[in-house]
Amino acid sequence: MPRQHANRFTLDFYGLQPRLVWANERTLTQEFLDMETTAAEDETVAWFIEEGEVTVTYPRGGVVNARAGEWLLLRAANGSQHFTAGTRLMSLRFHLRLRGGKPLFARRRDVVVKTGDSTKLQQAAHKLVKEFDRVSAPGTVFVVRSRLSMVDNFRIEAAFMHWLGCYVETMQAEGEKPEAASRRDARVTKALIWIEDHPMRTKFSEAKLAKRCGLGINQLGRLFRADQGISPFQYYEYRRVELAQQTLKDSTLPIKEVSFELGFSSPPHFANWFTKRVGVSPRAWRTKIKPAQETSPLKVPSRRR
Incomplete structure (x- = not known):
């Protein structure tokens, strides 16, 4: 079935509240292969599986699997995660909310972006991870970025905005609709x-x-x-x-x-x-x-x- 073209939508950009938590690339060690929670209820979690495989199981029912070359954009729920030994991935955590705390996407389901459809998302993520690694920005970005130079902050923010553009485009192409902003004073x-x-x-x-x-x-x-x-x-x-x-x-x-x-x-x-x-x-x-x-x-x- 052909993919649906993403419908364009307009929204006051300053009505959004994006915030990067982390962006990294690594091979998982044994202690992180099996975890009780994805911690995806409050934060948006995106994994690109470079090598290996991941399975997420939800306590209220439902299982999702992603293999090498696929993105897994997790639903807004906590599930247990199992990665196969030797899994290498890019991991991004971020917030994308409307002013007042409402998420831009409800994330009621997991989205698996198949191999071949994720090139733009993958390239944008690599660029963001590279900027993150370049300045060795550790821990919680919101705090640490106060210690970076203005130029470094702009470079990270530019890479993050590029990633978000690809993320929103991907979510729309997968049939996910942005939440409407509340009309307020x-x-x-x-x-x-x-x-x-x-x-x-x-x-x-x-x-x-x-x-x-x-x-x-x-x-x-x-x-x-x-x-x-x-x-x-x-x-x-x-x-x-x-x-x-x-x-x-x-x-x-x-x-x-x-x-x-x-x-x-x-x-x-x-x-x-x-x-x-x-x-x-x-x-x-x-x-x-x-x-x-x-x-x-x-x-x-x-x-x-």
């Missing part, structure tokens, strides 16, 4: 952009946010709650928790450094804040989540203070 959109782009090391102020949106604090709060169901500060806190968990999971950055990256004045302050919102301490959460990772955390150089 332009001032709420402006608030979402400001919150999501706000540097975590800088103190957050609802008063400054309201002023930027041309509103009073109470008026902004009413509009924001009507759209998101929570206040602007609660949304900021949600993003902060998400980044804290991602940093603890995907890097070996010391907890002291994590606390400073997220704008806390001291590690105890960060630990109390994290425990109150997550239910366990940062150290306990990191210890619990590490065994479920697809790959070992990459080392992050400490920042001189």
